[in-house]
Amino acid sequence: MIKIRNLFKSFGSLQVLKGINLDVAAGETLVLVGASGSGKSVFLRSVLGLSPPDSGSVMIDGLEVTKLSEKEKLSKLSNTGMLFQASALFDSLTIGENVGIYLKEHTDKSEEEIKELVHDALKRVGLNDVEDKMPSELSGGMKKRASLARLIVYRPQYLFYDEPTTGLDPMTGSMINELIVQIQNDLKATSIVVTHDPTTTLYVSDKIALIENGQILYVEETDKFMQISHPTVDFFNKITGHDYKNMMRKKNG
Numbered sequence: 001m002i003k004i005r006n007l008f009k010s011f012g013s014l015q016v017l018k019g020i021n022l023d024v025a026a027g028e029t030l031v032l033v034g035a036s037g038s039g040k041s042v043f044l045r046s047v048l049g050l051s052p053p054d055s056g057s058v059m060i061d062g063l064e065v066t067k068l069s070e071k072e073k074l075s076k077l078s079n080t081g082m083l084f085q086a087s088a089l090f091d092s093l094t095i096g097e098n099v100g101i102y103l104k105e106h107t108d109k110s111e112e113e114i115k116e117l118v119h120d121a122l123k124r125v126g127l128n129d130v131e132d133k134m135p136s137e138l139s140g141g142m143k144k145r146a147s148l149a150r151l152i153v154y155r156p157q158y159l160f161y162d163e164p165t166t167g168l169d170p171m172t173g174s175m176i177n178e179l180i181v182q183i184q185n186d187l188k189a190t191s192i193v194v195t196h197d198p199t200t201t202l203y204v205s206d207k208i209a210l211i212e213n214g215q216i217l218y219v220e221e222t223d224k225f226m227q228i229s230h231p232t233v234d235f236f237n238k239i240t241g242h243d244y245k246n247m248m249r250k251k252n253g
């Protein structure tokens with residue numbers, strides 16, 4: 001599971017995270033919402049140690065991430081992955097090379113094995129015959145899916161998504177939402193999804209947390225969260241035509 005305690009992060013005099021506490025149970029998908037500039041991206045980067053927090057504790061799978069050296073992060077966080085808001089594909093590598101880069105650099109799998117895993121991951125996200133293409137030849141939605149393939153190719157157990165549907169057309173967006181859920185079921189992963197997209201929030205979440213003034217103001221199961229009296233929830237209700245249940249994914253079991 002993921003356990004975050006008293007996480008603080010400032011940039012100069014700007015205090016962004018002011019004591020974040022959050023738990024995500026194994027196999028659960030938590031969606032983090034909050035106003036633009038409220039610190040959602042900073043939070044994700046702090047959790048993964050990409051932008052180390054000033055103080056506080058981040059436990060992922062029983063591992064205290066804030067105490068890991070750069071080298072340890074690479075080896076010990078191999079079950080953890082993040083989908084960045086910008087696709088962050090390497091422009092000079094083909095899509096196949098992009099998706100396979102982690103396996104090539106951090107595992108001893110053969111070229112043939114990697115080729116097959118890359119092909120499977122791309123197929124998983126609905127991309128066929130793009131291995132030899134360059135990122136510049138792909139549309140925004142295809143790039144996002146290729147980034148998703150790069151994330152799932154090594155089957156991480158902890159997944160972090162920063163605004164996975166931002167900038168995509170609604171149809172591509174809903175395809176990404178569906179993929180997030182499929183990947184979740186496939187990998188039985190534990191995930192945090194940061195988004196301001198009501199559709200994504202309602203569809204992928206088991207729980208929703210709201211960040212405000214550098215703290216987690218609420219964290220509730222999706223249905224319960226939608227009953228809270230707060231401008232963000234009001235907005236979500238308005239956007240969904242007060243029919244949010246219709247936008248929640250049907251959960252089996």
Ligand SMILES: Nc1ncnc2c1ncn2[C@@H]1O[C@H](COP(=O)(O)OP(=O)(O)O)[C@@H](O)[C@H]1O
Nearest residue numbers: 011014016034035036037038039040041042043
């Ligand atoms: N590297 C940085 N240096 C200085 N300020 C930053 C940095 N990264 C983020 N911030 C500031 O932190 C605040 C939260 O940013 P961010 O986490 O990106 O918001 P959002 O919730 O929209 O993702 C903003 O005021 C932003 O300007």
Ligand SMILES: [Mg+2]
Nearest residue numbers: 040041042163
């Ligand atoms: Mg952000």
